[in-house]
Amino acid sequence: MARTLPKTDVLIIGGGWTGLTAAYELAHAGQRCVVLERGKKRHTATSFSAPEEHDELKYAHRYSHMMDVKKETLTIRNNRDQQALPMRRLGSFLPGSGLGGAGIHWNGQLWRPLPSDLQMRSHYEERYGKDFIGPDVSVQDWGVTYEELEPHLDFFERICGTAGVAGNLGGEARPGGNVFEGPRSADYPNPPMQQPISNTLFGEAAARMGLNPFPMPSANVTKAYVNPYGAQLHPCTYCGFCERFGCGYYAKADPIICVYDRIKDHENFEIRFDAQVLRIEKSEDGKTATGAVYLDENGEEVFQPADTICMNAYALWNVHLMLVSGLGKPYDPKTRTGVVGRNYAYQTVAGVDAFFDDSVKTDPYMGAGALGVVIDDYNGDNFDHSDLGFVGGGYIACKQYHGRPIGYQPVPEGTPKWGAEWKQAVRENYNHHADLVVHGSSVSTPENYLDLDPTWTDAYGRPLLRMTFDFPENDRKMSDYVMQRAMEVAREMDNVTSVSGTNLAAVDKHYDIVPYQTTHNVGGAVIGTDPETSVVNRYGQMWDHHNVFVFGACLFPQNLGYNPTGPLMGLAYWTLEHMKRDYLPNPGPLMDA
Amino acid sequence: MAKLYSRRAILAQIALGTGVAGAGFPVSHAFAASDDRPWAFFTDDEARWTAAVADVFIPQDEFPSASQAGVVDFIDFQMATAYGAGEGLYLDPPFxxxxxxxxxxxxxxxxxxxxxxxxxxxxxxxxxxxxxAPARADHVEEMSNRDDITGTLIVELWKLTKQGYFADPIYLGNHDYAGWRMVGFPGAHAYYTERVDAHKRSVTPPPRGIAHDRDGSPYPPRAIGGGSD
Structure with missing residues (x-):
């Protein structure tokens, strides 16, 4: 039997961006908060300092900041006719573990959703007709609008000291920014990043073609800056060790420096490390959750009771915890009923390589996680989809994230995979390459979903999560279309001698767990206004258990063409506002089912 | 005093009968620091075989081959430590x-x-x-296409070879920054705020690894200490 601890007001499961932010906001609202973090304590100052942190093998290829698959992993298959097999090694995506979670090793690409992204079904049906979205696509509206999220998106950009150029300030178009974005209440808090030659040539080519380039919005900070919580951030050094690394320069906004340091000494805040939550317990009538059972740092089972529970694990593990705890009705693809695990989606990523002649030296080691020039002309519904046969889109970015040589070996198409010619090509092209990405949306479908695996278990004896996913036909068409547009821009770039494209969602390919794509797993516990098609109501509150609030990208009903941290943090602040204002003074359902 | 054991001599044997320049090993060879230490994981035969395959992947030209850059030493070290023992690898049955x-x-x-x-x-x-050399290249290619453990082995060795050629020298490969010099990667001490948007052809700074002597010594310390460098 688990030892029972004294009850707390709020139990927060997970110590990353959303969990620490929930603790900050709720502790200041007078709630006693206990955060359970499965990983270790670590700190930006002591754990991520250069040059030791600049160890490509240890962090980028041995995944030292990431979750341990020996403890928790999942099984994977492309469709229901296959046997799912364990993801035995990390590859396609890299969830974190430890204080700060994946917010430590993110790139810092900080986007807002387009207004139409949040009303995906109603927007497309209104513009293109009721039958435009096919029956095999289960996209739906989020139930919350851009106007409602805007103050929260803006606030999180301030928490991160975000660098960028506003393209739409209160409805007024601004040169140099994203002309397609929704209206902003304020400009970015910091000026945009300094762009290297490759990104600059991309922007010039795009502008010549009548497209609309702008600097990628970046949580790699460009000036000394103090955020609204009082955290001090410093200017980026363009060191090229961003994604998969922590930033000891205090230049990439992360949850430790931006949030944890500002709440850790508060009387209402407590965090426990090496605290692996095993399950959430429900009350006898099943209408509320009573707390969580976890393994403490000594491996002892402990029950922590709480009035309110916040689920702040990584998207996939929130869904897993619901399934093993019996929270919400699991999704069944045969009957297309149930909600937990429904509408899992990913991201559709294609790459374009452009190679310069010898006159352009790129110095690719000068990089940063959000160092890019972007066009949004083919994202969302920024272009006419009438004759295209798909919904969604993606941004095209020319980026210079890093030139770390184990992972960065661009060679032109047709180069042998190893040997003397390969060696020669690596040497000749390392400094003469532009790196373009098509970062595309991912629609949800009735056949892409998460449930529990019947065969394999994790280190705690629980069934593994099972992922059934392949790229939908819609997204294959979308990705191919946008990649062709990216290749047109690449060919227009000055001094480019050859261009090649790689589409991981090409017609003859299936979703592959091995090559890294993105750590943007979304859905499975989606937000909405209908309990038949969502796990939580539009405030992030579970329909079935009113004292459980859910955070993170598991809420996305489908994936937009942007990186998820901005949208999911906008939702987090939206949920916290309604918890503080409406729920905590009078606990109960915030919407009628 | 004669050494009882020599990694350099062991690996040189793979080249002897083939016309590949066994004498081509540079003086500052990767084995200088650990040459008199037997392999931590490999047998001599395994080390020779691995060197031959790694040098198919990255042969010698103006820049060192994989084995000349210490890739075999790197792989030996990796196999004897956490990665080789299966860290980060879920191995629960069934298979x-x-x-x-x-x-x-x-x-x-x-x-x-x-x-x-x-x-x-x-x-x-x-x-x-x-x-x-051409027969070795064909042999490695054939093995890589096999749908058995040999095919998986070649995929793994190619990954390890690239890691050994380009990882920080603290892991025993990338000796004398061979891989970093080849592409022009300046290494772990990285601060480019003043240069990133200069858009001028610039000279890449010489490589410096994580453990590069801050007093300016040209050789990095090694993950495995000892030996006389």
Whole structure:
């Protein structure tokens, strides 16, 4: 039997961006908060300092900041006719573990959703007709609008000291920014990043073609800056060790420096490390959750009771915890009923390589996680989809994230995979390459979903999560279309001698767990206004258990063409506002089912 | 005093009968610091076989080959430490047949077990020591296409070879920054705020690794100490 601890007001499961932010906001609202973090304590100052942190093998290829698959992993298959097999090694995506979670090793690409992204079904049906979205696509509206999220998106950009150029300030178009974005209440808090030659040539080519380039919005900070919580951030050094690394320069906004340091000494805040939550317990009538059972740092089972529970694990593990705890009705693809695990989606990523002649030296080691020039002309519904046969889109970015040589070996198409010619090509092209990405949306479908695996278990004896996913036909068409547009821009770039494209969602390919794509797993516990098609109501509150609030990208009903941290943090602040204002003074359902 | 053991001599044997320049090893060879220490994981035969395959992947030209840059030392060190023992690898059974490539690694072996058993099987497919360079390249290509442990082994060795050629020298490969010098990567001490948007052809700074002597010594300390460099 688990030892029972004294009850707390709020139990927060997970110590990353959303969990620490929930603790900050709720502790200041007078709630006693206990955060359970499965990983270790670590700190930006002591754990991520250069040059030791600049160890490509240890962090980028041995995944030292990431979750341990020996403890928790999942099984994977492309469709229901296959046997799912364990993801035995990390590859396609890299969830974190430890204080700060994946917010430590993110790139810092900080986007807002387009207004139409949040009303995906109603927007497309209104513009293109009721039958435009096919029956095999289960996209739906989020139930919350851009106007409602805007103050929260803006606030999180301030928490991160975000660098960028506003393209739409209160409805007024601004040169140099994203002309397609929704209206902003304020400009970015910091000026945009300094762009290297490759990104600059991309922007010039795009502008010549009548497209609309702008600097990628970046949580790699460009000036000394103090955020609204009082955290001090410093200017980026363009060191090229961003994604998969922590930033000891205090230049990439992360949850430790931006949030944890500002709440850790508060009387209402407590965090426990090496605290692996095993399950959430429900009350006898099943209408509320009573707390969580976890393994403490000594491996002892402990029950922590709480009035309110916040689920702040990584998207996939929130869904897993619901399934093993019996929270919400699991999704069944045969009957297309149930909600937990429904509408899992990913991201559709294609790459374009452009190679310069010898006159352009790129110095690719000068990089940063959000160092890019972007066009949004083919994202969302920024272009006419009438004759295209798909919904969604993606941004095209020319980026210079890093030139770390184990992972960065661009060679032109047709180069042998190893040997003397390969060696020669690596040497000749390392400094003469532009790196373009098509970062595309991912629609949800009735056949892409998460449930529990019947065969394999994790280190705690629980069934593994099972992922059934392949790229939908819609997204294959979308990705191919946008990649062709990216290749047109690449060919227009000055001094480019050859261009090649790689589409991981090409017609003859299936979703592959091995090559890294993105750590943007979304859905499975989606937000909405209908309990038949969502796990939580539009405030992030579970329909079935009113004292459980859910955070993170598991809420996305489908994936937009942007990186998820901005949208999911906008939702987090939206949920916290309604918890503080409406729920905590009078606990109960915030919407009628 | 004569050394009782020499990694350099062991690996030189793979080149002897083939016309590949066994004398081509530079003076500041990777084995200088650990040359008199027996392999931590490999047998001498396994080390020679691995060197031959790694040098098919990255042969010598103006820049060192894989084995000249310490890739065999790197792999030996990796196999003897956490990665080789299966850190970051979920190995719970069962291991059903019929796995798809999209489902990733599905063998029941740690990397160290994969290398030990894989090399034993691979060596039965041909004697790489007696082949000339083109025959070695063909042999490695054929092995890489096999749908058995040998094919998986070659994929793993190619990954390890690139890591050994380009990882920080604290892991015993990338000796004398061979890989970093080849592409022009300045290493771990990285501050480019003043240069990133200069858009001028600039001279890449000389490489410096994590443990690069801050007093300016040209050689980085080694992960395994001792020896006389």
């Amino acid at each position: 059903p047949a019929g796995a798809l490539a999209e489902q990733g690694y599905q063998l029941e072996f740690t990397p160290a077990q994969l290398l030990r058993q894989g090399i034993e099987q691979a060596r039965q497919l041909g004697d790489i020591a007696t082949m000339d």
